[in-house]
Every structure is written in C-alpha cells, then in structure tokens.
Amino acid sequence: VHLNRKNLSGITSGVKVPEYSPDNLKPSIVHIGLGHFHRAHQAVYLDDLLNLGSGNAGIFEINTIPDGTGLAEKLAGQDNLYTLISRDAGGAEEVRVIGSILGYLSAPDNREAAIARMASAETEIISLTVTEKGYYYDTVTEDLSREHPDIVHDITNPREPKTVIAYIAASLKLRSETNKKPVTIMSCDNFPSNGKILKKCILSFCETAYPDLIPWIESNTAFPSSMVDRITPATTEADVQYLESAYGIKDALPVCCEDFRQWVLEDNFKSAVPDLAKAGVEIVPDVEPYELMKIRLLNGSHSALSYLAYLLGYREVAPAMGDPLLKTFIRNFYMEEITATLQDIPGTDFRVYKDTLISRFTNTNIGDHILRLTLDGSKKIPNAVLLPLEETLRQGRRCNAILLALAGWARFLEGTDEAGVPIPVEDCGRDTVMAAAASARRDPEGFLRAIGVHGIGADEMRSISGIFKDYLEKLHRDGTRRTLADFTGVPD
Ligand code: NAD
Secondary structure, eight states: OBOSSTTGGGSOTTSBOOSSOGGGOEEEEEEEOOSHHHHHTHHHHHHHHHHTTOOOEEEEEEESSOOOSOHHHHHHHTTTOEEEEEEOTTSOEEEEEEOOEEEEEEGGGOHHHHHHHHHSTTOOEEEEOOOGGGGOEETTTTEEOTTSHHHHHHHHOTTSOOSHHHHHHHHHHHHHHTTOOOEEEEEOSSSTTHHHHHHHHHHHHHHHHOGGGHHHHHHHEEOOOEEEEOOOOOOOHHHHHHHHHHHOOBOSSOEEEESOOEEEEESOOSSOOOOGGGGTOEEESOOHHHHHHIIIIIIHHHHHHHHHHHHTTOOBHHHHHHSHHHHHIIIIIIHHHHHTTOOOOTTOOHHHHHHHHHHHHTOTTSOOBHHHHHTTHHHHHIIIIIHHHHHHHHTTOOOHHHHHHHHHHHHHHTSBOTTSOBOOOOOTTHHHHHHHHHTTTTOHHHHHHHHTOOSSOHHHHHHHHHHHHHHHHHHHHHHHHHHHHHHHOOOO
16 A cells, blocks of 8 residues: 555554544654654654644754755655664564654755744754764864855855755744744754753854844743664665565655664753654653763774775675674774773663673664765764863773774775775765875874874874874775784784
C-alpha cells in the first residue's frame, strides 16, 4: 500500500501505526533540519509520547537550505507519515509508522512564512539538527564566524536570511514585536555545549543585526544543551525496496537505524515543553559529562576508525570493525586514552558503555558507510579528538593512539589511497585541511596547528608532532595494515 493516512488501516499487522489522530495535534515544535537523524530520534520520542496519550505536541519542519530531493512533495504525498525500521545486532527488526510530523516548509522558497511560523505564539520550541557547520561557530575565536560570506550576507541583509542563525534571530525579532511569548531553542546536533554555543552565535549575530533585541533574548529564551544518540545512516534505494517487498509499504522516505537510542537534555526551558521524560528522555541539570562521553567515545572513535578503515579498503562500518586490527586499536587503545579525559557519571560504567559501542559499531544489520563518518572531519575532529588530546597532554599521559588516528586522517586527506586511487574527500574546510595534509610530512606541526591544535605548550607540540610524523611516515612506508599490526600487536 501507498503510505498515507487513509491507508493506515491496511498496513500489515506486524507494523506499529500511530494510535493518535494527527488532527488533534498542535505544531508546538518547529524543527529545523529535517534529515535522517531527526526522523530516527526526536520525531520518534514525540511519537512515543503521543502513543502514550501524553500531550498534543506535533512537529512542524523547516529546512533552511535548498533540498533538491523533492522532500516537500514526498512528505505531502504521504500525509507527512514515514516508516522507521530499527534493527539490533542480532537481526531483530521493529517497523513502525511515525505520525508526529505535521507539515514542512522549505525556507528558501517561503522565507516570510518560515520566519512567521518560528515566531508564532503556538511555537513553544525551536529545535535543530543542521550539522555542526550550520552554526558557523569558530572554535578558535570561540565566536560566530563573522567573516564567513554567508554570515556577512546575513548581517548585511538580516531580513533575507540564508543561515539558520539569521532565521532564528529574525524570528525572535518578530516574536518580540508581536506575541512576546518566551521560547525554548533546543540544539540536537552533535557537539559539546550545543545549547550554549547556539546562544552565543545568535547573540553575536544580533550584536550587529539587532542590538536592541539582546535584552529581550536574554530574558525570554532558553537554550538547553543536549546529548543525542542513535546511529542513523542515510536511506538507500535498497531500503525503500525492502520495505515494499517485505511489508508491502510504498514509502518514499523511510529511515533505517539501530535499535539503541539515548537523549539527555538539560533541564533549562522557558516555555511549555512536552513531558519528554515520559518517553525516556533523561532530563538532567548538567549534560556536559554525558556530552563528553558520547562525543569523545562514539563520535571520536567514529573519526578515529573511519580514515584508517577507508585506507584499509573498507567501505562499510560493521565489516571494518569486525577486523581484529581496527577493533583492537579502537577498543583497547584509542578508547582507553580517551576515557582518561571523561568526567564520572554516577550510574554509568564506562567499560560497559565502550563494550556496547563496539557491539553497536559491529551491527551488521544497519549499513553504515565509512564515507558518512569521514564527512566534515575539520568540523568534528576539534571537539571529538583534539580537546581530549590536549587534555591527555595536560595530564601527562600517553596519546599515541590519538596521534595515529590523526596521522590516518592526514594520510586520507592526501587524497589518494594506497593503490593510487583518488579518495572522495568531502569536507566544508576541504581546501585548508588538504593543503595542510599535503605538506604534513615536511611540516607536521603546521598540520596540527591547521586542524586546530592550539592549547598546548611549545615542548608538547614538538613532542607530539614528532610522534605524529613517525606514524605518517610509517603509513607511507609500511601501509595501514602493517602500521596497525605493529601498534596493536595483533598479527596482520
Ligand atoms: P542528513 O544529511 O540526513 O540531514 C542534514 C540536515 O541538516 C538536512 O535537513 C539539511 O537541510 C540540514 N543542513 C545541513 N547543512 C546545513 C546548513 N549549513 N544550514 C542549515 N541546515 C543544514 O544528516 P543527519 O543524519 O540527519 O544528521 C544531521 C545532524 O544530526 C548531524 O550533523 C549530527 O549533528 C546530528 N546527529 C546525527 C546522527 C546520525 O547518526 N546520523 C546521530 C546523532 C546526531
């Protein structure tokens, strides 16, 4: 059957469908960044809550960059419904139709309507999953990237925004002039202190674009930080076909993900927020220890493994992690160096957390791609890898596994693999990091500085650039397999 509201009753009995009517929902959440992750995470928690009969909060979706995949037509064609397929490592799968999305607007084609929707009195929460680069945050200056052409454009033309930052600012301006209702702005992207950084970027933008608005923002908005987790690869044509052949559902927008999920949210709201705790969201006073654990162990390990795995010839994550060389390197060396930089979390045993991560990474039932993990390393690595590296150095500990992982990234950024085949490097800072990688063997310190290692002394820099250079030379001389075998002691 073609997925839509009329056909829900005809869907096979093994598939869970919404037990609530979308007609009774209010669009009290506006979400920016309708990608795969949001559909596997926040929209699912909301769907759970609605199935429990708790509240009537639905989600109105906005994308601020042109989509190009016909998302609006696809969603409208199936009454905003879509199917979620989650699979555990044992092969069990759960299939359910999610009904918490109420509508969608592509902001570049409907600028005024998008801003009005965000500013509406009905909107209690504005949430985001727009990838790290969508924030235009410079980790070196610790401020909005004011020199970025998109931000320069938006500061000059605040009423014709391109960036999420300017859209939110324009909506706050309108809100402050109309209904004046407080609002919660909730980042669900993968980087530490995401709420604080979002607030900083918005305030920094407003300093120039709307200076009079700042006091209103200070007293009428909250920016809770969050830790979000569920491995969600991009949907493939094979997934679409599988859903139809196995379950008889024709859905243009299914999402496949792992069974695991976690959402830890800072208890910091300024508006009426659904009772997310009922759906399993952990609401805590301080998210930071959870963010550090998740970003450094999960995302950092993803980065550490992806470049080396690509060089070893792997294209999917599960088979790569099934290779004893990589698995030992990540579990017994990389993760151990990282753990020393974490803060204790009562009730959380890091050993169990790491073992669970390894079994999630080796879940052969979700086809997660190595290239997805390699995307935008220049944005992800500073938080996930370099901050723990600097902390490890401050503690006077060994950081060889971290340095080998960085050498793997530098080797990847050289742009050709061990057989001389070009590597598809996709990175928003591609030119800078590739140029630094091209001269990294000659100038290892230059590479480390270019990627953002800056909070350490000259002696430490000399020492780590020596080790980094030795690994990079060894990757060239002996290849990735031999280098990992010598490092881990696992026979290759
Ligand atoms: P995706 O490619 O499916 O979707 C990306 C979304 O971000 C799209 O809606 C796109 O419009 C928007 N976007 C991208 N660049 C933007 C920009 N510069 N400005 C405004 N919007 C922009 O990716 P996804 O899997 O949904 O991941 C999105 C984010 O979610 C990640 O970057 C991460 O922060 C977070 N996340 C993802 C996962 C995962 O496993 N996929 C897990 C945890 C957290």
